[in-house]
Amino acid sequence: MITHFFKLNACFILSVFIMLGCGGPPEDNPLLKEAINHFHEAENDSTIVMNAPVALKEAEEALQESERLWEEKADKELVDHHAYIAKQKVAIARETAELNAAQDEVERAESQRQQVLIGARKAEAIAAEKRAEEALSQAEKERREAEKARKRAEELAERVNKLEAERTERGLVLTLGDVLFDFDKATLKSGGERAVEKLAQFMEEYPNRNVMIEGFTDTVGPANYNEKLSRQRANSVRQALLNKGISSSRIQIRGYGEKYPVASNNTEAGRQQNRRVEVIISDSEGDIDERAKAN
Amino acid sequence: MILFNRMLESKIIVVLYLGIGLALTSCASTKPPLQELAQTEAVINQADQVGAEEYAPLEIRQARKKLQRARELEAEEKYDEAKRIAVRAEVDAELAEAKALSEKAQNAVHQLRESIRILKEEIERKQ
Numbered sequence: 267m268i269t270h271f272f273k274l275n276a277c278f279i280l281s282v283f284i285m286l287g288c289g290g291p292p293e294d295n296p297l298l299k300e301a302i303n304h305f306h307e308a309e310n311d312s313t314i315v316m317n318a319p320v321a322l323k324e325a326e327e328a329l330q331e332s333e334r335l336w337e338e339k340a341d342k343e344l345v346d347h348h349a350y351i352a353k354q355k356v357a358i359a360r361e362t363a364e365l366n367a368a369q370d371e372v373e374r375a376e377s378q379r380q381q382v383l384i385g386a387r388k389a390e391a392i393a394a395e396k397r398a399e400e401a402l403s404q405a406e407k408e409r410r411e412a413e414k415a416r417k418r419a420e421e422l423a424e425r426v427n428k429l430e431a432e433r434t435e436r437g438l439v440l441t442l443g444d445v446l447f448d449f450d451k452a453t454l455k456s457g458g459e460r461a462v463e464k465l466a467q468f469m470e471e472y473p474n475r476n477v478m479i480e481g482f483t484d485t486v487g488p489a490n491y492n493e494k495l496s497r498q499r500a501n502s503v504r505q506a507l508l509n510k511g512i513s514s515s516r517i518q519i520r521g522y523g524e525k526y527p528v529a530s531n532n533t534e535a536g537r538q539q540n541r542r543v544e545v546i547i548s549d550s551e552g553d554i555d556e557r558a559k560a561n
Numbered sequence: 562m563i564l565f566n567r568m569l570e571s572k573i574i575v576v577l578y579l580g581i582g583l584a585l586t587s588c589a590s591t592k593p594p595l596q597e598l599a600q601t602e603a604v605i606n607q608a609d610q611v612g613a614e615e616y617a618p619l620e621i622r623q624a625r626k627k628l629q630r631a632r633e634l635e636a637e638e639k640y641d642e643a644k645r646i647a648v649r650a651e652v653d654a655e656l657a658e659a660k661a662l663s664e665k666a667q668n669a670v671h672q673l674r675e676s677i678r679i680l681k682e683e684i685e686r687k688q
Contacts (some may be wrong), residue, residue: 307630309590343642347648347649350652354649354655357659357660358655358659361660362664363658364663365659365663365666368663368670371670372669372673374665375670376673378677379676379677379680382677384682386680387683
């Protein structure tokens with residue numbers, strides 16, 4: 267009975283030995299090797315370590331289980347099973363790390379998009395401000411120009427006053443009386459020279475304005491002689507203007523002689539008024555109506 | 562009586578050893594792995610919901626195939642193997658889910674970058 271027991275016992279011990287496998291190193295397991303390689307790669311990847319520690323830990327546990335079973339020469343299917351799980355867990359860790367990285371990237375990109383939008387709005391605001399400034403400066407420019415035009419108009423009025431010109435239907439008319447000429451002569455006296463100088467200044471400042479110089483006489487003396495004299499007097503004024511540098515194209519002259527009296531030729535006072543030179547200043551377009559047309 | 566007792570004793574010892582041996586060799590489950598099968602199915606469904614079929618077709622199909630095999634083994638009452646295959650199917654499904662989520666996030670990154678590029682271009686055109 268005792269031997270029988272021993273026999274049984276030895277048999278059992280043998281079976282345990284076979285199970286544990288004490289004969290030599292275990293056979294290579296390619297799946298386990300692959301899993302170990304994948305795991306080491308993942309373990310050295312800082313993004314995986316940081317972003318997927320749980321999956322990595324699970325992979326490690328499965329790997330250790332697989333290794334333990336392999337060292338104990340357990341059933342290949344069991345070793346493979348845990349190696350497979352380890353391998354898949356590593357892959358999961360990798361995907362999880364990529365997911366986290368992508369989510370971080372989305373956040374960053376979103377804030378970048380916001381920055382771009384803010385930048386765009388800023389650029390738009392700057393552009394709007396620029397447009398507003400331009401509009402303002404345009405308005406300012408127009409205001410200044412209007413002011414300038416007003417001043418020029420005032421100045422013109424003042425000049426005209428100084429010239430003792432009159433506003434008539436034909437425009438501004440400056441009358442140079444015969445006191446500015448010697449009797450029966452066409453030469454300007456010094457008083458006449460001064461008046462012409464003012465006129466020349468005026469014409470320099472208002473280059474758009476032309477003049478027509480018209481000479482008149484009283485009825486004393488022959489009409490054709492008077493006409494000639496009136497024309498010569500107008501021409502003296504013209505010559506004086508030319509001497510001051512005014513272009514001849516801006517000056518027209520007419521000699522009307524006894525025509526167009528402004529007063530009665532029956533009195534000395536009236537005759538004096540009729541002996542005159544009128545300077546008609548054009549509108550800003552440079553046009554002057556002929557006397558005949560105006561009358 | 563003594564003889565009988567000895568006989569009984571040795572029988573008890575044999576049964577004891579056999580029991581221990583059995584426990585050591587296989588640990589064969591007698592319970593069907595219903596929990597594992599249910600768990601795997603749940604993970605597969607979860608992966609499906611995040612678009613695994615589109616983004617990780619290989620992995621999700623492997624998971625399905627393994628789950629099917631596990632069910633067959635369970636029906637054959639090979640519970641241990643069924644359980645292991647179910648667990649492997651579960652990690653396949655988990656991977657499918659992680660891959661789908663990661664792919665989708667990367668697509669989102671790509672689209673966002675593209676939209677930023679277009680936005681920048683538009684702004685430059687305006688200026």
